[in-house]
Amino acid sequence: MSDPVQAGRDAHAAADIAYLRRAMRLAADAAADGDVPIGAILCVAGRTFFARNEKERRPDPTAHAEMLALRSAAATLGRWRLTGATLYVTKEPCAMCAGAMVAARVERLVFGCRDPKGGAAGSVLDVFASAAVNHRVDVAAGVLEAETAAQLRAFFAARRTAGGRDPSPGPQSPDVL
Numbered sequence: 063m064s065d066p067v068q069a070g071r072d073a074h075a076a077a078d079i080a081y082l083r084r085a086m087r088l089a090a091d092a093a094a095d096g097d098v099p100i101g102a103i104l105c106v107a108g109r110t111f112f113a114r115n116e117k118e119r120r121p122d123p124t125a126h127a128e129m130l131a132l133r134s135a136a137a138t139l140g141r142w143r144l145t146g147a148t149l150y151v152t153k154e155p156c157a158m159c160a161g162a163m164v165a166a167r168v169e170r171l172v173f174g175c176r177d178p179k180g181g182a183a184g185s186v187l188d189v190f191a192s193a194a195v196n197h198r199v200d201v202a203a204g205v206l207e208a209e210t211a212a213q214l215r216a217f218f219a220a221r222r223t224a225g226g227r228d229p230s231p232g233p234q235s236p237d238v239l
């Protein structure tokens with residue numbers, strides 16, 4: 063109980079959960095616009111950047127929550143190298159976003175549910191473990207896993223009920239990407 067190392071870990075875990083909960087609220091905003099509910103928060107240099115998936119809204123195939131958070135931070139800080147950054151996102155990132163995190167030198171990634179169809183942090187491939195990658199990102203997976211997965215499932219279920227465009231999507235439909 064008085065172990066300072068364990069206390070530090072617990073504080074870290076509590077912060078991860080708090081940020082993921084906030085990211086889930088951003089994800090809910092995306093769903094309100096017809097986008098797959100994915101939210102991201104990027105903390106770097108004492109600043110916090112908020113983004114959500116806007117692929118349909120813009121429309122832009124690269125407007126994933128993580129990409130928008132990285133772009134916003136780089137533009138605001140005036141540098142592409144986001145050393146010391148922690149990126150929180152409600153779902154395992156795709157190959158594009160994982161690659162962008164490496165390119166931006168993000169220090170730490172915290173994500174919610176896994177994406178067995180498109181996840182690039184160990185599910186389908188692992189960009190962060192690739193020998194071709196010369197920057198190491200510390201990855202924490204499965205934070206609020208059940209809640210973040212349920213948010214995606216609810217979105218696709220509602221879309222099916224509405225007779226939407228996607229006849230047989232699972233919670234990790236390819237449409238997520």
Ligand SMILES: [Zn+2]
Nearest residue numbers: 126155156159
């Ligand atoms: Zn992505």
